[in-house]
Amino acid sequence: MIWLFVSAAQIRDGRLTIDGPKGRHLARVRRVRPGEAGVAISDGQEHVFSVVSVEGSTVRARLTESRPNRTELGHDLVLLQAVLPSADFDAVLEAGTEVGVTRFVPLQAERSVARPHADRRDRWRAVVEAAAEQSHRGRIPEVTAPMSLPEALRGIAGTPLVVLDPLAAQRLQPMDGSVALAVGPEGGWTGDELAALVEAGGQPFTLGPRILRARLAPVAAAVILSAR
Amino acid sequence: MIWLFVSAAQIRDGRLTIDGPKGRHLARVRRVRPGEAGVAISDGQEHVFSVVSVEGSTVRARLTESRPNRTELGHDLVLLQAVLPSADFDAVLEAGTEVGVTRFVPLQAERSVARPHADRRDRWRAVVEAAAEQSHRGRIPEVTAPMSLPEALRGIAGTPLVVLDPLAAQRLQPMDGSVALAVGPEGGWTGDELAALVEAGGQPFTLGPRILRARLAPVAAAVILSAR
DSSP, X not given: OEEEEOOXXXXXXXXXXXXXXXXXXXXXXXXXXXXXXXXXXXXXXXXXXXXXXXXXXXXXXXXXXXEEOOOSOSSOEEEEEEOOOHHHXXXXXXXXXXXTOOEEEEEOOTTOOOOOOTTHHHHHHHHHXXXXXXXXXXXXXXEOOXXXXXXXXXXXXXXXXXXXXXXXXXXXXXXXXXXXXXXXXXXXXXXXXXXXHHHTTOEEXXXXXXXXXXXXXXXXXHHHHTOO | OEEEEOOGGGEXXXXXXXXXXXXXXIIIISOOOXXXXXXXXXXXXXXXXXXXXXXXXXEEEEEEEEXXXXXXXXXXXXXXXXXXXXXXXXXXXXXXXXXXXXXXEEEOOTTOOOOOOTTHHHHHHHHHHHHHHHTTOSSOOEEOXXXXXXXXXXXXXXXXXXXXXXXXXXXXXXXXXXXXXXXXOTTOXXXXXXHHXXXXXXXXEBOOSSOOOTTTHHHHHHXXXXXX
């Protein structure tokens, strides 16, 4: 099934028009045909549609039903993720989107080897939007610009903070309600960073005795946190 | 830290000898040096060692402590996984090993597009052993030959069976004790397969309303099942 995010302006009088890159992709790559069904998400509403015509890169469809989206977690799951080598960071964005992360905050941690350029954010957003469509999300998770840990901590003030730390005594368990999750780089947090996280109210948790790669740890933690 | 699986024959009189491909890898790729510490796993025991010499592809070490391994789940987590395209299946083996899967059973499901050759098993075993060393497992998970669903179900008779099914009513939750987990291919289980799984005592569970890619679903499920 087609699942895509559209702007409110693309919908008028029960009709949906998809052009530009998304129209081209549907028409040329996915080769959609009249009669095919899909869901267009706009402002948290699911608009079920049936394709009426495909001309060039423009797909026109008729809306058959509108209903509130129900695939979102219902609370915030903010991932403060230390930047990682590009392929790993993309993998975290992709899988994190699938499991429901609502906001990604790339952290320039002390032991982050990668130093992403500001224009990397465009790529990150494209990765997240594609994953949000594939996983049938009800909104596109936000990706902020890379920032320092103190800046990130100011941005989540008031939200319960879970800190992944392999040396923590407590095992991470499912939680209810909004939560921020802080995950370090391949080399882990420095002592100063851990102190700042705890100072900001963060509670350290472990994922157990096995060593998870940097690309898997945040995903496993997000899965556990959203398992209720 | 070096972490590797050795045979009992490599340990004698408090000394450990690593040669062959693993010795070559340690000496030439990881460039270990005398004084470096590591853990050699044999028969569920962790032998802590200190490297004494590196000559050619042979690494010799002195054992400093032996203790029972504690990084295993303590129960079986058997993953009956429909075969997937190669890169996806390797990703499942790798991440599944990190989160504690004890046995991988590749299933030739009706909608499995991939048809792995029997010699694929050697590669799967290599992927799993490497992941087991990286994640500090206490044993190398078993990888069986690909088999049919009826054959796989006979092999897990008596073990509680969790079946991933996006249409199931119940959300998967952490469980105690040994469990088998059955996960279908990209296109999902057929009606006949689902019926056979339920007939064998399988209980269908969903991972929630979002669509997880075939390479992520089994990992997310294994994370939840082993979260206690």
